[in-house]
Amino acid sequence: MEKKVLVIGAGPAGLSATRELVNMDVDVILVEREACLGGTPKKLNYSLLFPELRPASEVIDPLIKVAKESPRVKKYVNSIIDSVKESEDGFEVSIKDKEQKVSTERVSAIIAASGFEHFDSRRKYEYGYGLIPNIYQISDIERMLSENKLVTTRGVPPKRVAILLCVGSRDATVGNTYCSRVCCAVSIKQAMEIKERVPDAIVHIYYMDIRTYGLMEDKLYWRSQLEHRVGYIRGRISEFMRGPNDTVIIKGEDTMNLNRALVVPYDMVILANGMELGLGSAQVAKVLGLRLEEHGFIKPLDPDRLPVVSQRKGVFLAGALTGPKTMSDSITEGQAAAMKAYEYVTKGIWEYEEIKVTAH
Amino acid sequence: MEVDGTWNAFIIDRTQTGFDTSVWDKIASTVEGNTISLCWQCGTCTSGCTAREYDPNFSPRRFIDLARKGDKQSLQELESSLWRCFSCQKCTHRCPKGVLVEEVVHAIHNYALEEGLVRKDPGTKFDELFLKAVMDNGGRISELLLGSMAAKYGMVSLSLKDLINVSSALLKTGLIKTVMNPEKVRNWEKIRKVLENAMKEEIKL
Numbered sequence: 341m342e343k344k345v346l347v348i349g350a351g352p353a354g355l356s357a358t359r360e361l362v363n364m365d366v367d368v369i370l371v372e373r374e375a376c377l378g379g380t381p382k383k384l385n386y387s388l389l390f391p392e393l394r395p396a397s398e399v400i401d402p403l404i405k406v407a408k409e410s411p412r413v414k415k416y417v418n419s420i421i422d423s424v425k426e427s428e429d430g431f432e433v434s435i436k437d438k439e440q441k442v443s444t445e446r447v448s449a450i451i452a453a454s455g456f457e458h459f460d461s462r463r464k465y466e467y468g469y470g471l472i473p474n475i476y477q478i479s480d481i482e483r484m485l486s487e488n489k490l491v492t493t494r495g496v497p498p499k500r501v502a503i504l505l506c507v508g509s510r511d512a513t514v515g516n517t518y519c520s521r522v523c524c525a526v527s528i529k530q531a532m533e534i535k536e537r538v539p540d541a542i543v544h545i546y547y548m549d550i551r552t553y554g555l556m557e558d559k560l561y562w563r564s565q566l567e568h569r570v571g572y573i574r575g576r577i578s579e580f581m582r583g584p585n586d587t588v589i590i591k592g593e594d595t596m597n598l599n600r601a602l603v604v605p606y607d608m609v610i611l612a613n614g615m616e617l618g619l620g621s622a623q624v625a626k627v628l629g630l631r632l633e634e635h636g637f638i639k640p641l642d643p644d645r646l647p648v649v650s651q652r653k654g655v656f657l658a659g660a661l662t663g664p665k666t667m668s669d670s671i672t673e674g675q676a677a678a679m680k681a682y683e684y685v686t687k688g689i690w691e692y693e694e695i696k697v698t699a700h
Numbered sequence: 701m702e703v704d705g706t707w708n709a710f711i712i713d714r715t716q717t718g719f720d721t722s723v724w725d726k727i728a729s730t731v732e733g734n735t736i737s738l739c740w741q742c743g744t745c746t747s748g749c750t751a752r753e754y755d756p757n758f759s760p761r762r763f764i765d766l767a768r769k770g771d772k773q774s775l776q777e778l779e780s781s782l783w784r785c786f787s788c789q790k791c792t793h794r795c796p797k798g799v800l801v802e803e804v805v806h807a808i809h810n811y812a813l814e815e816g817l818v819r820k821d822p823g824t825k826f827d828e829l830f831l832k833a834v835m836d837n838g839g840r841i842s843e844l845l846l847g848s849m850a851a852k853y854g855m856v857s858l859s860l861k862d863l864i865n866v867s868s869a870l871l872k873t874g875l876i877k878t879v880m881n882p883e884k885v886r887n888w889e890k891i892r893k894v895l896e897n898a899m900k901e902e903i904k905l
Contacts, residue, residue, distance in 0.1 A: 466794060510796060511796040512796055512797055512798045513793075513794065513795070513796055513798075548742045575742070575743035575746075576744045576747065576796070578744045578747035578748035578790075579748045591747050591748055592743065592747045593743035593746040593747045593759070593761065594743075595741060595743040595746075601746070601747075601756060602747070
């Protein structure tokens, strides 16, 4: 079959779409902005995945292997989509690499799976990220955990750790009014990992609501308290100060005990930064001419009926570029988008937004 | 549900009856307090609050919670804290939901004053004295007048030593003239009428 599909982004969503298309004997052009395949989980070297606490590489490596070894996959790394033109039987795509070299490919359909970016906590200046030592983001801690280098700037493992949830999510001051869905689970998972490595550490999670939805409730929220003695303090920290010996002093309120103002020192503070569309996906949306929804993510044709179909004919969506998603959700969407793309390139099936009601 | 009522024979009734649900509506309908409904009780405002450093009972989050529940009793108990806001605006600036916290706290305080839940606090009293001193003196502040008015209310805490220090500095610089004979605004009687009308309108708001 000479039909080709372009997959933008080689993260969990893009790679699972690639694998499904290869299994159905469709040729795939895979474009990735970074030098290696695997997306954000690989780039930031994620440690364990919630809720099963299995290594992220166990999930992502088999997908990378398929993309690397299959003769049906043509890979462009260090490359971005420069322009997309409609041709008679699909799209004519020009792909630009880091040296500005442009290659042109003709494809029948496009799957955009360019994902998200972690919120940059420097935008919440009162949290002092990047200014005060020993303040990290969950996206930094993943690498420290997987490389087994969980130490403070003084070179010793932290004895007192605070985790602050909802940094850059559910916050009108930075314009993100949505919940990023995964940060609660990731933070609790990290708290449990820290307690496993440093058993005498004290870990406090400062939260407003704990959203370990669905099957994660007992595996994370309950287990972290039953087995690991992770402390939960309801109240949002409003500022951090630099303390003696590279400690961080937080100012908070324990909203469950009404008159308790908190000024507490910690060895390490972790900010649970949320998800945003990011510049990469914004560029993809611009080139493909896709519209954004009110939270800044890409708008599917119908979020309920057609979540992986875009507003442009022949373009499909998968993964966190339509909203915050877990890795398993992204893999599911990659598979769904592959199915939709396969239907489209083989049978020409394209559903429109309007639901046509036929009389019996 | 307990069917036979055995336990009720000696358990003290815990039903809350004192909550006035109109408090929320009333505060939300004021110009200052209309963002009260956005609050979700995260505690950002109280964590960084300047006034809380000096008064552990000062908690904007709690004031908002009590006002929304209509717990007048608890607001009354917070009489000596409710007015202590410094208006530093840290809370308003940081609130993740866009509640104008400083204004809402003042709206709650104003409500408590209007309803007679709290006595007039020293802050409001001083504001009134200041305004009265300005109006009586012809549009400009007179330190002597204000000082004597405040002293009547027991607000002056200057010692004799302080007074001597202050007046010697005033004598040296020659500023004593302005203190003894403060300036007045030209055409004061005309402006006074305008101001008084404006103040009446403000009270209506």
